[in-house]
Amino acid sequence: MPNLILLMLSKDLRRELRSKEVFLSSFLFSLILLCIFYYAATSSSVAFEKLPNTALWICIAFSGTIGLHRTHQAELQNACYKALMMAPRDPGLLFLAKFAANATLLTIMSLLLLPLIALFFNLDLGSNLLKMIPGLVLGIAGFVAIGTLTVVISANTRISDILFPIIHLPLVVPVLIAGVNCTQKAMLGEISWTGIQILCVLNLVFLSLGFMTYAYLLEE
Amino acid sequence: MKTGSLLPQTILLVLTIATMETALIWALQIAPADKLQGDVQRIFYFHLGCIWPGFVAFFYVLYASIRYLISRASKWDRRAFASGQVGLAFCTMVLVTGPIWAKPTWGVWWAWDARLTSTLIMWLIFLGYVMMRDYIDDQKMRERLSAVLGIIGASMVPFVYFSTRWFEVQHPKPVVMGDAESGIKDPNMVIALLLALAAFTLLYLFLWRRGTELAEGDAKLSELRMRMNALEEEA
Amino acid sequence: MNQEPANNLMYLTAAYSAIWLILAYFLTVLVLKNRRLARELEQLEQRVSNMEKNKAP
Numbered sequence A: 001m002p003n004l005i006l007l008m009l010s011k012d013l014r015r016e017l018r019s020k021e022v023f024l025s026s027f028l029f030s031l032i033l034l035c036i037f038y039y040a041a042t043s044s045s046v047a048f049e050k051l052p053n054t055a056l057w058i059c060i061a062f063s064g065t066i067g068l069h070r071t072h073q074a075e076l077q078n079a080c081y082k083a084l085m086m087a088p089r090d091p092g093l094l095f096l097a098k099f100a101a102n103a104t105l106l107t108i109m110s111l112l113l114l115p116l117i118a119l120f121f122n123l124d125l126g127s128n129l130l131k132m133i134p135g136l137v138l139g140i141a142g143f144v145a146i147g148t149l150t151v152v153i154s155a156n157t158r159i160s161d162i163l164f165p166i167i168h169l170p171l172v173v174p175v176l177i178a179g180v181n182c183t184q185k186a187m188l189g190e191i192s193w194t195g196i197q198i199l200c201v202l203n204l205v206f207l208s209l210g211f212m213t214y215a216y217l218l219e220e
Numbered sequence B: 001m002k003t004g005s006l007l008p009q010t011i012l013l014v015l016t017i018a019t020m021e022t023a024l025i026w027a028l029q030i031a032p033a034d035k036l037q038g039d040v041q042r043i044f045y046f047h048l049g050c051i052w053p054g055f056v057a058f059f060y061v062l063y064a065s066i067r068y069l070i071s072r073a074s075k076w077d078r079r080a081f082a083s084g085q086v087g088l089a090f091c092t093m094v095l096v097t098g099p100i101w102a103k104p105t106w107g108v109w110w111a112w113d114a115r116l117t118s119t120l121i122m123w124l125i126f127l128g129y130v131m132m133r134d135y136i137d138d139q140k141m142r143e144r145l146s147a148v149l150g151i152i153g154a155s156m157v158p159f160v161y162f163s164t165r166w167f168e169v170q171h172p173k174p175v176v177m178g179d180a181e182s183g184i185k186d187p188n189m190v191i192a193l194l195l196a197l198a199a200f201t202l203l204y205l206f207l208w209r210r211g212t213e214l215a216e217g218d219a220k221l222s223e224l225r226m227r228m229n230a231l232e233e234e235a
Numbered sequence C: 001m002n003q004e005p006a007n008n009l010m011y012l013t014a015a016y017s018a019i020w021l022i023l024a025y026f027l028t029v030l031v032l033k034n035r036r037l038a039r040e041l042e043q044l045e046q047r048v049s050n051m052e053k054n055k056a057p
Helices: A002-019 A021-043 A052-077 A080-086 A091-120 A128-155 A160-171 A173-187 A193-218 B003-030 B039-071 B074-106 B114-135 B139-166 B187-234 C005-055
Strands: none
Touching: A002 A021, A002 A052, A002 A091, A021 A052, A021 A091, A052 A091, A052 A128, A052 A160, A052 A173, A091 A128, A091 A193, A128 A160, A128 A173, A128 A193, A128 B139, A160 A173, A160 B114, A160 B139, A173 A193, A173 B139, A193 B139, B003 B039, B003 B187, B039 B074, B039 B114, B039 B139, B039 B187, B039 C005, B074 B114, B074 B139, B074 B187, B074 C005, B114 B139, B187 C005
């Protein structure tokens, strides 16, 4: 099992390094979002420096959605799912592998984004950076766990690109609420244990749901 | 459609209308007006009356979706879908009456109060569930994917509900008056509330039955179409 | 925030009419769909039985 996950992880990472698809679509998109954020905040005389956490999660939500959709489309084009389904493996394991790959990509993206946010918002991350990691990683994991499922669901519809955010984003609201709270506390130097506990529970539920239902999604 | 199901249908309809009528009279006439909120508080009876079958509807979606994935019988898919649709309608009623109650009570139409927020998210989740079906052509695929989405969506409902409450402490509560629930003291208020709950539960059952029958008719129609196509090809 | 009773009644009326309007919309859609379905079913059944009759001899 760890073999399979590592295999798919390295495959997805290598493909990403070659094509830079997710990087281009997610990271650069986030940069533009940050610019819009600045002008939206200052023109309504909101203290821009108070919003780094908001900006971070808006970037994760938007660019994560784009990235998930993009990677899935690439897989579809190369008929990778057909090949995966033929693999003599439990589809639940395939889900975990796919989830691991997606989560790694989005986590790397957000870690690249953090210094930029620190720079733009005059944020002194310093020692708080480590405190942010659990909330950030768990939040992204939950976001991606649901996304790995919903992206397959929406890909089978006629309007997959429109439908994906519509069915994905409402489902991840609990994750986003808890994640936002965790990182906000972390930026102030505290650790929100309640938030982390909730995120752990949510991840557990999402992952087991995915583990059990992925087989039904891949059927033909 | 079928004559056999006509009698219980009619009984259910009559019962629904009668209960709804009594609930209306109790809520608008017999129950005393709230001391603080005045007559606006009467919205609350039917507001709560809507949300209860809404929750029931979504949990039924979960149940029927699981049954579908186990049995692969299309009837469970139709039941789940009909339930989701009715739940969405009830949720819409809650979302519309909520702000109408909030305006005179809190002074604003919308506040990011946990109850309103969670209902909105729930509404969005099930809007996606109901919408998605229109965009999948293959019947088996549609049934399977909706079942999975129904399971994910319905199991998310409690989390939406709790997560909005856990983190609410961070916001100042916009409640000007006391909580609505604390307002119910008079026994007639309790009766009005119970009657409204009963009326909307019956209404849910009635609408869900009708919706299922409609979906059954739809399935029959597409089956006939297929048969006709086959006949035409033979000819 | 205590408003005039008349104003209060306005909100009350608005809320209850909203419920009935949504319900009426839902029911209308249901009835219309049902009617169309019955009509189509009838037509189709007739056509299928005609075709089967033609085929039989």
